[in-house]
Amino acid sequence: MAALLVLCPVLALAQTATPGPGIPLAVAETRAARIGDLRYDLRLAVPALVTVPIEGTNTITFDLSAATEPLVIDFATSRDHVTRVTANGRASAFTWIHGHIVVPATALRAGRNTIAIAFRAGDASLNRNADFLYALFVPARAHLAVPVFDQPDLKARWSLTLTAPSHWQMVSNGAEIERKVSASSATVRFADTEPLSTYLFSFVVGDFKVETAARNGRTMRMFHRETDAKKVARNRDAIFDLHARAIEYMERYTNIPYAFGKFDFVAIPAFQFGGMEHAGKILYNASGLLLDESATQNAHLGRASVIAHETAHMWFGDLVTMRWFNDVWMKEVFANFMAAKIVNPSFPEVNHDLRFLLSHYPAAYEVDRTPGANAIRQPLANLNEAGSLYGAIIYQKAPVVMRHLESLIGEEVFRDGLRVYLKNNAFGNATWADLISILDQRTPTDLATWSRVWVETPGRPTITTTLELDGDKITRLAFHQATEHAQQLRIVLGYADKVVPLTATVEGSRVDVPRVIGMAAPLYVLPNGGGWAYGGFKLDPRSRDYLSRSLPDLPDPLTRGAAWVTMWDALLEHEVPATQFVDLAMAALPRETDEQLTGRVLGYLSGAWWRFLPVTERHARVDQLEALLRQGLVTAKTAGQKAQWFGALRNVSATPPTTAWLRRVWEQTETIDGLPLAEADYINLALELAVREIHGWRDVLTTQFGRIENPDRKARFEFVMPALSSDPTERERWFLALADVNNRRREPWVLEGLNYLHHPLRAAASARYVAPSLNLLWEIQKTGDIFFPTRWMNATLSGHTAPEVAATVRNFLATLPGGYPPRLTNIILQTADDLFRVAEAPGGESAGFSAGGGAGPSAQTSGLENITIRAARVIDGRGQVGADQTVTVRGSKIARVGG
Ligand SMILES: [Zn+2]
Numbered sequence: 001m002a003a004l005l006v007l008c009p010v011l012a013l014a015q016t017a018t019p020g021p022g023i024p025l026a027v028a029e030t031r032a033a034r035i036g037d038l039r040y041d042l043r044l045a046v047p048a049l050v051t052v053p054i055e056g057t058n059t060i061t062f063d064l065s066a067a068t069e070p071l072v073i074d075f076a077t078s079r080d081h082v083t084r085v086t087a088n089g090r091a092s093a094f095t096w097i098h099g100h101i102v103v104p105a106t107a108l109r110a111g112r113n114t115i116a117i118a119f120r121a122g123d124a125s126l127n128r129n130a131d132f133l134y135a136l137f138v139p140a141r142a143h144l145a146v147p148v149f150d151q152p153d154l155k156a157r158w159s160l161t162l163t164a165p166s167h168w169q170m171v172s173n174g175a176e177i178e179r180k181v182s183a184s185s186a187t188v189r190f191a192d193t194e195p196l197s198t199y200l201f202s203f204v205v206g207d208f209k210v211e212t213a214a215r216n217g218r219t220m221r222m223f224h225r226e227t228d229a230k231k232v233a234r235n236r237d238a239i240f241d242l243h244a245r246a247i248e249y250m251e252r253y254t255n256i257p258y259a260f261g262k263f264d265f266v267a268i269p270a271f272q273f274g275g276m277e278h279a280g281k282i283l284y285n286a287s288g289l290l291l292d293e294s295a296t297q298n299a300h301l302g303r304a305s306v307i308a309h310e311t312a313h314m315w316f317g318d319l320v321t322m323r324w325f326n327d328v329w330m331k332e333v334f335a336n337f338m339a340a341k342i343v344n345p346s347f348p349e350v351n352h353d354l355r356f357l358l359s360h361y362p363a364a365y366e367v368d369r370t371p372g373a374n375a376i377r378q379p380l381a382n383l384n385e386a387g388s389l390y391g392a393i394i395y396q397k398a399p400v401v402m403r404h405l406e407s408l409i410g411e412e413v414f415r416d417g418l419r420v421y422l423k424n425n426a427f428g429n430a431t432w433a434d435l436i437s438i439l440d441q442r443t444p445t446d447l448a449t450w451s452r453v454w455v456e457t458p459g460r461p462t463i464t465t466t467l468e469l470d471g472d473k474i475t476r477l478a479f480h481q482a483t484e485h486a487q488q489l490r491i492v493l494g495y496a497d498k499v500v501p502l503t504a505t506v507e508g509s510r511v512d513v514p515r516v517i518g519m520a521a522p523l524y525v526l527p528n529g530g531g532w533a534y535g536g537f538k539l540d541p542r543s544r545d546y547l548s549r550s551l552p553d554l555p556d557p558l559t560r561g562a563a564w565v566t567m568w569d570a571l572l573e574h575e576v577p578a579t580q581f582v583d584l585a586m587a588a589l590p591r592e593t594d595e596q597l598t599g600r601v602l603g604y605l606s607g608a609w610w611r612f613l614p615v616t617e618r619h620a621r622v623d624q625l626e627a628l629l630r631q632g633l634v635t636a637k638t639a640g641q642k643a644q645w646f647g648a649l650r651n652v653s654a655t656p657p658t659t660a661w662l663r664r665v666w667e668q669t670e671t672i673d674g675l676p677l678a679e680a681d682y683i684n685l686a687l688e689l690a691v692r693e694i695h696g697w698r699d700v701l702t703t704q705f706g707r708i709e710n711p712d713r714k715a716r717f718e719f720v721m722p723a724l725s726s727d728p729t730e731r732e733r734w735f736l737a738l739a740d741v742n743n744r745r746r747e748p749w750v751l752e753g754l755n756y757l758h759h760p761l762r763a764a765a766s767a768r769y770v771a772p773s774l775n776l777l778w779e780i781q782k783t784g785d786i787f788f789p790t791r792w793m794n795a796t797l798s799g800h801t802a803p804e805v806a807a808t809v810r811n812f813l814a815t816l817p818g819g820y821p822p823r824l825t826n827i828i829l830q831t832a833d834d835l836f837r838v839a840e841a842p843g844g845e846s847a848g849f850s851a852g853g854g855a856g857p858s859a860q861t862s863g864l865e866n867i868t869i870r871a872a873r874v875i876d877g878r879g880q881v882g883a884d885q886t887v888t889v890r891g892s893k894i895a896r897v898g899g
Contacts, residue, residue, distance in 0.1 A: 019072045021098040022384025023140050025324065027072055028151040034071075035149065036063040038156040039192075042146060044121065046164040046205045048184075050128050054121040055083075058147050059114060067108040073101040073115070074143035074150040077122035082147075084118040101147060117147045124783075127745075132168075132206025132225065134268055134283060138276060139325050139786060140383035142198040151383065153323045153429040155195035163187045164205045171223060172203040173280045175262040193279065194260055195427045197321050202278040204266050211236050215244030218258075224267040226290050227710050228679075235290045242304050242346075246311035249342045255419050256426070259319050265310075269712035270748045272785045274306045277313030277335075284310070292678040296640035297595050301350065304343045312338035320422050323429040325386035329376050330432055332390075333398035334418075337406075340399070351594065354558045356403070357531040358600050361565055364397035365460065369536060369569070372829025373458040376401065377432060387786035388823040391830075393458075400534050401454045404487060408450070409443040417442055453484050460535045461485040463506065467540040469521045476517065479527055480510035481535070490530025492559050493522040494546075499556065501530060523550075528566065529559045536573075537566050548576050552588040561597055568604055571612060572837050578612035582621065586628055595641055598632075602648040609652055610760040611801055612838055618654075626658045633672065642675040650688050659694055666700065679708060683717060687752075690724040691759045697726060716749045723753035728765055731757055735769050739776065741783045747791070754795035763799050770796060770805050774812045777824055789824060793831035806832070806839035 019027045044056040060073070075082065076099030085092045087107035092115075095102045103115060125141035127134045135145060143150035162170050166186040170176070174191035181187075193201070208223040211232065220240055226232050243263070251257055260280040267286035275284045288306055291299055316338065317331030344352045367373055376398050378389055406414045417439040421430065424438075432455070440447045461481040468476035479489060486507045493500040493516070500522070504511050524543035527533060539547070547563050548570075554560045567584070570576040585605040592598045609618060609625075629649040636642040653659055664670040665677070666685040677685075686704035690697040701721050708714040722734040735757060737743045744750050754773075758766045773796040781789045797809070809832045816825065 017070055017102070018097055019100045019102070020382070021076075022382040023074060023143075023150055024382050025380070028153070028324070028383070030069075031072065031149055032151065032153050034065045034069075035154060036065075038062045038149070038154055038195075039159065040148065040156050041159045041161075043161040044146075044163070044203075046133065046162060046168075048165045050130050050133075054123075054126070055119075056121055056146065057116060057118045059116040060148075061112065061114045064108060064110060064113050067105055067110050070105050071103045071108055071115075073103065073117070073147050075099065075101050075117075075119065075122075075147035076144050077120070081120045081122060082117065083120065084116075086116040088114055099143070119147060121145050129206070132204070132208065134204040134206075134266065135202045136272065136276060136283070136785070137201060138199040139328065139386035140199065142201065148198050150198045152197040152199060152321050152325065155197050155321070155427065155429070157195055158193045158201050160190045160203060161187060162190075162203060162205060168206050169208040169210065169223060170203065170205050171221075171264055171266065171281055173201060173260070173278055175280075191261070196279055196318070200277070200279050200318055200321075202276075202281060202283065204268075204281070204283070208266070213237070213240040215240055216248060218244070218247070218263060220244075221264045222267065222289075223264065224286060224290065225269055225712065226267065226286065231290050231292070231678075234293070239289055239303075239307070242307040243311060245346065246308040246339075246342050247314075249308075250312055250315055250338065253338065253341070253415065254315050254422050256315060256319070256422055258314060259426070260314060270716060270746055272747055273787065275310040277310045277317055279314060279318040282310045287680070292680060293676045294639045294643040294678065294681070296599065296643050297347075297350070297638075298599055299640070301343065301347060301355065304346060305339045308339035308342035309335040312342070315422060319427065320425040321429050323431050324380065325383055325389060326378060326380040327432050328386065328389055329394040329398050330435070332394045333376075333402050336395065336399040337402050351557055351596065353531050354561045354594070354596055356399075357558065357561050357565065358596055360396045360400050361534065362568065362600075363392045363395075364400060364534075365536070365565070365569065366833075367392045367830045368397060368458070368460040369572070370830045370833040372826035372833070373460075374823070374826055375458045376455045378823075384782075385821060385823060387784075388781060388789060388821065388827065390786045391790055391827075397534070398455075404454070404534070405439075405447075405450070407488070408445055409439060409447075413442045414439070450486065453486070459483070461487075462536040462538060463489075463527055463533070464538040465525055465527055465540045465543065467525055467542060469542075472521050474516050474519050474521060477513045477525065478510055479504070479506055479513075481506065482509065484508065485535065487533055487535075489527045490532040492526045492529025492556075492562075493519075494524045494526070494529075494554065494559075495520065495522055499529075499559065503530075506533075526559060526562055526566065528562045531558045531562050536569050538573075538575075539566065539570070544570060544575060548580055548584060551584060552591045557594040557597055560594075561600065564597070564600060564604065571608065572834070574837075574841055578608055578614070579617050582608050582613055582617075586621070586625060589628060589632060595638075595644070598641065599644050602644055606648060606651050610799070611834060622652070622654045625652060626655060630658075633675070636674075639675055642672065646672065646675060650685060653688070653692070659689065659692055663689055663694060663700075666704075679710060679713060682707065683713065687720070687724060687756060691756050691761060693726045697724075716746070716752070719746070719749045720753045720756065723757045731766075735772075739772075741779070744780070744784065747785060747788050751791050751795045754792070755799070758796055758799035760799045760801070763802065763805075767800065767802060767805050767808070770800065770808050771812065774809065774828070777828070778820065781821065781824055790827050790831060793827055797831050797835050800835055801838045803839045806835050809835065 039061045041059040042056065044054055046054055079096040082101060085094045085101060085103065087103055088109060092103055092107040122144045124144040125135065125137055126145050127136055140150045142148050158173065160172050160174065163185055164170055166181050166184060170188045172190045173193045173196065176188050177191045178189040179186055204223065208225055211222040213220055220243060222236065222239060224232065247258055262280055264280065265282040265284060267284050267289045269286045271283060271285035273285065274288055275282055288303055291303060312335040313331060316334035322328055322330055340356060374393055376393055380386060380389065421435050421438050436447050436451055461483045463479050463481045466476060466478040489504045489506055491502050491504060502513065504513050524546045525540060527537050547567060551560065551563050551567065554563060567576060567581065571578060571581045582605060585601050588601055589598065592601060626649065629645055632645040633642055633649065636645055650662065653662055662685060665672060666682060666689060683704060686700050689700050701724060705717055708717055722730050725731050734753065738750060757769065777789060777792065780792050809828065813825065813828060
């Protein structure tokens with residue numbers, strides 16, 4: 001039962017005659033109702049030079065129910081990109097409206113139609129580099145490059161023909177079936193695809209090497225640009241094995257064979273995401289596939305997970321696709337859900353319940369505890385906003401919710417329901433309602449109510465524990481909440497010599513656990529101790545006191561993990577002081593035996609260190625912390641474990657002896673026993689040394705630049721370098737250049753530079769860039785890829801703790817222009833939440849620059865128009881106080897910088 005908007009004919013007609021920008025829902029629904037049996041015959045010529053446009057034709061063939069209205073074809077370039085439109089064999093007039101080609105009704109006919117468009121391709125979604133390009137069309141960016149119906153429920157068979165320099169590789173969804181080679185170019189025809197949504201169509205052209213392997217009778221190919229042959233050799237078999245295992249598992253679980261014929265994948269340097277599931281041709285971020293020797297266990301698990309995730313999409317997303325992007329979360333949650341099932345047996349030494357806990361709950365809470373939290377399922381009026389749906393709620397909360405659902409109705413019932421769902425909708429589209437109606441028939445549970453609370457409402461429950469004692473006996477144990485989130489609590493009662501696990505189901509506002517009455521008073525009660533329940537857990541004071549002193553004594557890793565997640569919440573809620581949290585983490589680390597927990601605690605420690613610990617307290621602990629981390633580095637048993645410790649040490653290092661030692665490591669005059677360092681490690685070291693402004697920092701950067709052999713990493717380093725300069729004007733030039741969209745195309749490069757620009761050590765000097773960054777956010781959303789707005793804000797804000805910066809963000813939120821997208825407001829509220837918590841803490845000493853003993857900056861904002869900022873003293877006291885500078889911002893553009 002699809003929740004389709006019912007359109008009145010007048011509105012539908014208006015939408016097809018004068019469509020708005022992007023892909024409005026009404027346009028998509030009208031088209032989906034009119035068009036059937038769609039085919040694209042797409043021909044593109046890719047020139048050798050990146051500056052020369054790509055010319056092409058697309059011949060679109062389809063059945064049309066009636067020729068009474070004009071037809072909207074999406075092509076968000078400009079009018080002069082359209083060379084010629086032919087409708088049913090005749091040159092056709094057309095109108096150009098808001099990035100659409102509108103073909104008049106008179107050129108159409110009921111039944112079969114053929115429209116051929118000759119065009120110059122737009123470059124925005126083609127990721128063109130000097131010697132390679134890749135088409136990345138998710139969520140609705142195909143029409144930024146080629147004319148199509150850019151909506152997921154108009155699936156088409158694609159016939160692609162590419163012409164490109166003959167020494168380049170070409171790969172697409174279909175297998176290569178014909179190749180004609182001339183002197184300098186080759187023309188390749190690819191096999192017709194199965195019916196595919198536009199966002200799943202892609203091609204890659206350029207200078208790539210190819211690895212081929214056969215697994216289970218299937219030949220797979222890996223395309224890559226890695227120059228380190230040993231690295232490729234070390235990784236290739238594992239990568240092919242992981243794909244083969246994932247395919248095999250999915251075929252067994254779904255009872256449906258892999259549907260897309262051949263199976264290729266491409267490792268792209270600095271790819272925007274972990275991976276993208278184009279049917280028959282997955283794109284990956286190269287750094288996630290080709291691991292260094294020192295890769296942690298987490299990195300290995302991460303690789304296995306992303307491979308399983310993308311492979312699972314071949315069923316969930318590619319074979320059965322959401323009707324509209326409001327249900328994009330479904331394909332993501334099932335891909336993650338299946339990935340966990342696929343990966344776990346391959347890592348028997350790993351505690352998978354702990355891994356699930358650590359990889360989902362903390363990231364989901366980072367969004368769900370904030371006032372900017374969004375529901376898993378969100379309404380979406382136009383696909384040009386689809387990018388802002390993605391985030392931790394889809395990737396981390398939804399899998400928790402889905403695991404709860406599986407447990408609620410039973411594993412087999414759940415799997416059988418999914419099989420029916422996939423079989424009924426193969427090569428088509430479906431909605432969340434379609435799945436819920438299949439599952440609802442198989443369970444007595446009221447899934448509609450469950451879905452309304454967990455899937456369609458934002459936020460998490462806050463569950464408060466009440467523990468009452470009479471002497472040494474429990475007289476009452478209860479949990480209550482203000483919301484209606486029904487779920488099972490897997491509670492742990494801890495004693496000196498044992499733990500007592502129990503379950504209770506919270507429904508409505510409270511649950512009492514009468515069976516514990518009369519039992520001995522526990523040391524602690526942890527309502528999420530079994531790593532299951534989802535929410536913010538307010539511990540009873542006795543348990544909180546015990547855990548904030550004795551958490552490392554907990555014997556079970558899963559319970560320890562749940563306790564850490566809860567203590568982090570307690571830190572954010574100011575129930576546990578930052579000093580106590582940091583001391584607890586420092587006491588726990590030498591005793592921690594689980595590699596996953598070591599990584600998590602190191603992460604929490606770094607976060608608390610930079611963000612929540614006052615500067616004076618940092619100074620008081622830095623010698624001890626560095627010594628502890630170096631000791632951890634020495635005693636860690638594997639290279640992966642050592643890499644965790646080394647990463648943390650590099651991150652927090654502050655004393656001259658430690659930075660001098662790090663410099664010797666970077667100079668390669670000193671080695672670390674058992675930890676081989678790769679090019680990426682030396683790059684990170686150089687950047688961390690530079691941001692600390694060690695003597696000769698510029699030589700470190702230029703020497704490192706000279707050392708880098710890989711051309712992609714070299715280009716990235718060159719881009720990031722100015723953001724590391726100790727010269728504020730050099731950094732400013734780098735930042736201001738980001739106002740030009742062309743300087744933001746390589747998003748991971750931009751984010752790396754921003755992270756260093758806003759490094760906590762430079763927070764005082766970089767506060768001035770927060771307002772201009774906020775002003776750019778809307779444009780970032782319009783021009784960037786789906787994760788960029790959130791990541792842009794995270795990179796901008798995560799180094800800051802000062803009340804002045806919090807005030808800048810508050811001021812921006814208070815003076816938003818009319819029509820500002822609510823989802824962007826939410827992104828700001830999500831990413832500023834930690835900043836608000838630390839900067840606006842009642843009576844607390846901020847870790848920010850106002851507590852640093854230096855002259856704080858006077859970051860004054862005067863509305864949206866002009867931002868006047870006096871250059872500030874940098875936190876370590878060695879920076880200069882600069883002249884007054886004015887950054888003038890108009891609308892979303894930085895207009896001028898001057899004294
Ligand atoms: Zn995915």
